[in-house]
Amino acid sequence: MSKYAPKKNQLTREFLEKPSPLKGDYADREWWEMPVEFRDGNWCHSAKPEVLKEIGFANPRKWAAPDEDWQLPEGWEKTIHDGLKERLKKFRSLKLYLDACVRCGACADKCHFFLGTGDPKNMPVIRAELLRSVYRNDFPMVEKILKGFSGSRKLTKEVIKEWHMYFYQCTECRRCSVFCPLGIDTAEITMVARELLNLIGVNNNWILAPVANCNRTGNHLGIEPHTFVQNIESLVDDIEDLTGVKVNPTFNRKGAEVLFITPSGDVFGDPGVYTMMGYMLLFEHIGLDYTISTYASEGGNFGLFTTNDMMKKLNAKMYHEAERLKVKWMLGGECGHMWRVVHQYMNTMNGPADFLEEPVSPVTGTKFTNARATKMVHIAEFTADLIHNGKLKLDPRRNDHLRTTFHDSCNVARGMGMFEEPRYILNSVCNSFNEMPEDTIRERTFCCGSGSGINAEEFMEMRMRGGFPRANAVRSVRKSHRVNSLVTICAIDRATLPSLMRYWNPGVTVYGLHELVGNALVMQGEKKRTEDLRENPMAGTEEGDDAE
């Protein structure tokens, strides 16, 4: 049992004697007087000192959220104050979001963490107030004069603990922003709050360890180039065993037409590797002239969950490699937050990439004008175009053992507005696709509950609560349509939704979209396909039936 687990007498005191909002104990008090309590399952481990030293981050030390003393650095209040001042100047959106909120509450019941926990501080409006209340105390002149009347409060160690608790119970999914009549993006407030916390060494190891790995090796998992290649070659062997087709990925090849970049989870983790196999089958099927970089070996970017500067640094390798390898354009794999970085920030952060060309599909001739600025195309757009132009030979019956539904990944749906392409592909590669309820999909999609770097094991209970609204929506189609497969286009989803499903909806398996594409592709020279990419029997083939 963890040393932080509460003792029996502590629990008795906590649940029977402590003040509770339900008993009206806080009826006449301010919201910030509600206590913050760290207990097993609701906090993530802090970053290890060696991780912080490696990336030059502040205040390396051993500490944990339940500790009384967080060993904040000397002058931490000034560091936060100056940090906020600097960011108010740097990010006009932040100042706008802090000033514009009228507390209408339209966002209040839209957050999956609020819906899963019932904790009022998980209402986006209150989450933003955590920072806004300090801002009001220290910045706008009128409100400085009206201290005590404007919802302002002083920055204290307790406030820092509250920030750490609740800005790491926000997955930056932006569902709340869809419903805000003023367009306030609470995710950006969370991003800035996390930046400020990093200035004083209040952090999360699940985020910063991958950041350090990526900084060192080019990918979150810290895979060295030779291991990266070995893993992919091992998947090539698997594909040959299953299909009889030898696919031929190349690495760091100068002069290739396309540089393909995908999250490292696709190369290392289960079930991401099956999606990687799907990509390689697709590229072989159309004869794409592509290469994979062992340096830009990560599509994801945990810098997004850390600091603006770190995001920029980790992202820079994409354009660097594209330039070094002299490719024409870039193709990106299935990922969520990678696409928020690529679509919304990359061009202005590390561009313009004048050395690249406007992406054109070598197979269909389609110009991806939407990617004119970034020079990077999403794999779902690329594949949907191939299908639309009849360039893929597909047998959707090969996925008849799967009854699917589709989870819109937050960053792809709300961050870049992609809704139709994955559905178009899914409808082309399988015969059973069922939508979840309308208010839980597309721009209103519910988060997996583990995005933005909080998919730590020690946070499992909170993840199950935060992911409950999504699981509940899956349950409804499981009941009504006997759905057994949840398809997604995000590497974090592929890593975290399996746990969410095993807990709330046993019997529902998580798949990447291109894994299903790989199952359905009829490859030239293939042997009789009887198993899908996971080596599970395809429908109708158990007794030797021909799937084709």
Add this chain to the structure above:
Amino acid sequence: MTNNWKEAPSINRSAVLERWMAAGLGLFPERMTPGSPAGEALADAMATLVDHFAEDGEERREGLERLTRIFAVQSMPPSKSLSLFGTLGDILAGFVAGSGEREAMRRHLERLTLEAFDCFMENRERIYRLKVEESRSQMHMLLRRAVS
């Protein structure tokens, strides 16, 4: 009032559910609203249990599973979560006439509570298994190579 404890939940279904649901929502340390996904799932599980209260079949087990799955990831201890069955007994006692019938119902509720405890612990164990499985999935290729 009824002379048969097995009929009490169905005859007084809406009154029993209303009071039991209020008690269930009241267990959460934070404010949980009835219309939220968690609140609705709770109501659904409780309704299943009330509808199949006296039976010993799959539906009742399913109701227990779903109810305890919700509570097993909350911050309250099992004793607090399972006190809900004591509350159900108090509510139903008001609708059952005769001490013999009430005693029979109490014994039935005891069995139900112990069964719920088993479900609760299975869900807790599932959480720990998920942590292990997630670690293994992240290291899938490494483990595969080590095995081969």
